[in-house]
Amino acid sequence: MKILVINAGSSSLKYQLIQMETEEVIAKGGCERIGIAGGKLTHKAHGETYVVEQEMPTHTDAISLVLKMLVDKKAGCIASMDEIDAVGHRVVASGEAFKKTTLVDDKVMETMEEIAELAPLHNPAAILGVNACRAVMPGKKMALVFDTSFHATMPDYAYMYAVDYDDYKKYKVRRYGAHGTSHKYVSGEAAKYLKRDLKDLKIVTCHLGNGSSISAVKGGTCIDTSMGFTPLAGVPMGTRSGDIDYAAAEFIFRKRGMDLSEGLTYLNKKCGVLGVSGVSSDFRDLAAAKDAGNDRARLALDMFAYSCKKYIGAYMAALGGLDVIVFTAGIGENTPDVRRDVVSGLEAFGIELDEKKNNFKNDGAIHEIQKASSRVKILVIPTNEELVIARETAALL
Ligand code: AMP
Numbered sequence: 001m002k003i004l005v006i007n008a009g010s011s012s013l014k015y016q017l018i019q020m021e022t023e024e025v026i027a028k029g030g031c032e033r034i035g036i037a038g039g040k041l042t043h044k045a046h047g048e049t050y051v052v053e054q055e056m057p058t059h060t061d062a063i064s065l066v067l068k069m070l071v072d073k074k075a076g077c078i079a080s081m082d083e084i085d086a087v088g089h090r091v092v093a094s095g096e097a098f099k100k101t102t103l104v105d106d107k108v109m110e111t112m113e114e115i116a117e118l119a120p121l122h123n124p125a126a127i128l129g130v131n132a133c134r135a136v137m138p139g140k141k142m143a144l145v146f147d148t149s150f151h152a153t154m155p156d157y158a159y160m161y162a163v164d165y166d167d168y169k170k171y172k173v174r175r176y177g178a179h180g181t182s183h184k185y186v187s188g189e190a191a192k193y194l195k196r197d198l199k200d201l202k203i204v205t206c207h208l209g210n211g212s213s214i215s216a217v218k219g220g221t222c223i224d225t226s227m228g229f230t231p232l233a234g235v236p237m238g239t240r241s242g243d244i245d246y247a248a249a250e251f252i253f254r255k256r257g258m259d260l261s262e263g264l265t266y267l268n269k270k271c272g273v274l275g276v277s278g279v280s281s282d283f284r285d286l287a288a289a290k291d292a293g294n295d296r297a298r299l300a301l302d303m304f305a306y307s308c309k310k311y312i313g314a315y316m317a318a319l320g321g322l323d324v325i326v327f328t329a330g331i332g333e334n335t336p337d338v339r340r341d342v343v344s345g346l347e348a349f350g351i352e353l354d355e356k357k358n359n360f361k362n363d364g365a366i367h368e369i370q371k372a373s374s375r376v377k378i379l380v381i382p383t384n385e386e387l388v389i390a391r392e393t394a395a396l397l
Contacts, residue, residue, distance in 0.1 A: 002083055003390040007090040008129025011035055013062045018390040026077045031062040043069045050075040059132035086141040087133050088393030091126040093119035094146035096172050101392040104142040143393040150180030151222045158224045177225035179207045181388040183215040186326045186381040193366050202319040204312050209329035210238040216315035224318050226311050235307040238281030241271035273300035283331050305341035322376050328383040334362050350375030
């Protein structure tokens with residue numbers, strides 16, 4: 001069985017074609033600058049990289065080009081579109097409308113339009129991606145795989161905000177979380193790696209990338225997560241503030257003459273480690289600036305690690321103990337200094353990092369980085385959201 005995974009952004013679209021029996025990626029690539037001059041597709045298959053520079057005014061043009069590449073005599077890897085058994089689409093937010101992976105039909109897409117406002121930066125792009133695929137591959141089975149599904153198991157006292165209950169009922173305002181496919185994948189991989197039953201494990205998963213979220217996973221089920229109604233909440237991120245007293249935010253908006261919409265753009269795009277450091281949202285740049293003596297870069301990195309540490313502590317309490325900490329995503333997989341700073345000082349809780357093991361160079365494998373005496377395992381696990389999307393799609397079929 002072959003599954004095509006699509007991750008559509010507003011002006012970009014990433015794809016992977018996965019052979020499910022072996023879970024091998026047969027081809028993958030991405031389209032950039034959809035709807036903007038200078039469209040470009042990068043396609044990788046059988047060890048080669050192919051670049052096509054071509055305008056893609058719409059997502060339908062982009063999908064058409066992807067399919068053309070997949071069946072191309074030289075760059076392609078399938079004889080015809082019929083070899084694709086189904087398409088799995090990544091969707092950021094499901095609200096309360098969808099609790100699990102869902103097969104696409106007209107009714108489902110109507111509901112998708114209704115809940116688009118829950119993730120205005122992401123969901124409309126996913127809708128464009130689905131509609132484009134439906135136009136180019138009519139009749140093909142398609143699934144929506146939601147970033148929020150894994151968090152749908154949170155108990156009510158964890159997902160509720162302490163606001164007027166009627167507002168929750170009427171507007172469905174509550175914690176939904178994000179990066180669910182990643183948290184699900186790495187918690188499952190942790191159990192496999194440790195040869196333990198996932199049902200017996202208490203895990204804190206730290207997805208630390210440009211967007212970061214931390215989850216508490218008990219017996220394979222998510223019981224809490226740091227992102228909220230939107231991905232703005234939780235630890236400070238590349239450009240997002242993370243948790244902030246709402247009154248402090250409103251105070252800044254007023255002082256700077258921003259309306260609410262401008263204020264939200266400010267919190268999403270101009271804050272986080274970029275805002276604090278004034279240097280960059282990229283942790284590689286921050287590390288270089290800190291090494292060169294930039295104290296605001298040092299501060300941003302310290303704030304990030306401290307916030308992650310606090311979430312680990314909170315989730316240890318929520319889980320009633322801890323067996324495993326997992327680090328994943330761009331920062332989690334590649335930045336030993338951040339991992340060290342996040343878990344330093346937690347030795348009293350049985351969390352002991354081995355500095356030497358921690359200083360490995362990312363080779364795409366799972367690494368175990370705790371000391372022999374550490375009660376809690378500390379694992380670095382490369383995430384694979386596309387594979388989860390493909391697995392969920394295949395399972396639905
Ligand atoms: P992500 O959103 O998961 O792609 O993560 C992006 C973040 O990971 C950026 O802040 C990068 O600085 C950081 N990072 C650190 N080292 C690497 C690396 N070798 N490759 C990719 N991202 C890295």
